[in-house]
Amino acid sequence: MDGVKINLKVNGQDISREVDARLLLSDFIRENLLLTGTHIGCEHGVCGACTIHVNGDPVRSCLMLAVQADGCEVKTVESLIQENGDLNHLQQAFSDNHALQCGFCTPGFLMTVSSFLEENSNPCEAEIRKCISGNLCRCTGYSNIIKAVKQAAQTVSN
Amino acid sequence: MIPLLNMRLSTPKYIIDIGRVGGLSYIHADGESLVIGALTKHRDIEKSKLVKEKCPLLSEAIRWVGHEQIRNRGTVGGSIAHGDPSAELPCVLTALRGEIVLADENGEEIVSPEEFFLTYMLTSLQPDQLVKEIRFPIIKPASGSAFVEVARRHGDFGLVEVAAVVDLSEEGSFSEVKLAIGGVNSIPTALEDVERLLFGKEPNEELFKKASDLTMELVEPESDLHGTAEYRRELSGTMVIRALKKATIRAQGGRVM
Incomplete structure (x- = not known):
């Protein structure tokens, strides 16, 4: 099959590649761009592990084809780290509160929550629970994730 | 549709992405209907004040469609054309006796939900047709x-x-x-x-x-x-x-x- 040329911006960098039309965006990110922070869990939009931002909105990268991201601005979990290499406030909050154990789901949670906190910097617990309802975690029981989100929100408002 | 492909439940030879077709994303009130373009995202309906005012049933139902990450990409036309009997929007459209506008190269055709939904994941949509617009009857303020x-x-x-x-x-x-x-x-x-x-x-x-x-x-x-x-x-x-x-x-x- 002939490749399709796509141009997009990933984590601020302009990217131009030729891809198969059938390639998923999640596979493109991991296998072509070698940004393996984005994890692939269920591959049908249920688990949320592959959540990334496309034009600022959190979406499932396993439910998009790479060619559909042509011309889009994509952000993956790799975009969160600070320039000096330190964890950003949200990542630090996850670390401080033991909001991850095996870490498989974490990139999806971080991307979901980071866009949520941009829109709502002072969420109540119910709003946080609703926000993360589209992401599955089998280790933490979610309580520590909620604590981490609260801490991150406080850090921002301070 | 992508889950069907990922699980190899469907293996189409060709897929045409209509996601970039211009002019099919809109919400406006027209007479007795709230008219919504097929490519309007679930999230736009969720945030729309017009939908809340004219068709609160749709505003209430749309929050049940997947999660935010799904609603940011999913479209109203997609939900209707998918024909899932457990999906929210087909249920709302059926209750309201709304209309589905289909288009092909010869023109447009308006069908009822009853005519459109045939059985599990199967609709009357022909290979050369696309869902262009969904018309949800406006709910009276007193209802x-x-x-x-x-x-x-x-x-x-x-x-x-x-x-x-x-x-x-x-x-x-x-x-x-x-x-x-x-x-x-x-x-x-x-x-x-x-x-x-x-x-x-x-x-x-x-x-x-x-x-x-x-x-x-x-x-x-x-x-x-x-x-x-x-x-x-x-x-x-x-x-x-x-x-x-x-x-x-x-x-x-x-x-x-």
Whole structure:
């Protein structure tokens, strides 16, 4: 099959590649761009592990084809780290509160929550629970994730 | 559609992405309908003040469609064309007796949900047609509407969902009832017999019980991993009562969560 040329911006960098039309965006990110922070869990939009931002909105990268991201601005979990290499406030909050154990789901949670906190910097617990309802975690029981989100929100408002 | 491809349930030779076709993403009121372009994202409907004002039933139902990450990409046309009998938007459209505008190179055709939904994941859409627009009838300010759903977890496929719109006469009896159920038959189904049963009568517990019993007789659910047919039948009855009560209280001017 002939490749399709796509141009997009990933984590601020302009990217131009030729891809198969059938390639998923999640596979493109991991296998072509070698940004393996984005994890692939269920591959049908249920688990949320592959959540990334496309034009600022959190979406499932396993439910998009790479060619559909042509011309889009994509952000993956790799975009969160600070320039000096330190964890950003949200990542630090996850670390401080033991909001991850095996870490498989974490990139999806971080991307979901980071866009949520941009829109709502002072969420109540119910709003946080609703926000993360589209992401599955089998280790933490979610309580520590909620604590981490609260801490991150406080850090921002301070 | 991508889950079907990922799970190899569907292996089409060609896929045409209409995502970038211009001019198919819009929401506006036109006469008696709220007209929504096929490529309008779920999230746009969720945030729309116009939808909340003209068709609160749709605003209430849209929050049950997947999760935010899904609603940021998913479209109203996609939800309708997918033909999933447990999906929220087909149920709402069926309850309201809305219209689906199909287009092909020769022109446009308007079909009813009844004509469009054939069976599980199968619609009357032909290979050379696309869903262009969905028309949701505007709900009168005095009407009460409600969308209720039970799913294993919020965002999962609904086990049973019911959409209801009721109007009350000055004496307080039902002057119009629109009721549809999803998740229990092979297509979203308007409960016409139940609507007729309720028409002209005064809302009370006894009447709701009758509506519930009749619903349980009418539905033909199947068993799957998430619930047995018997469970879904019982749930159908319960959900009809919940939807009717909520819609009735709203029509009486009350507020319910």
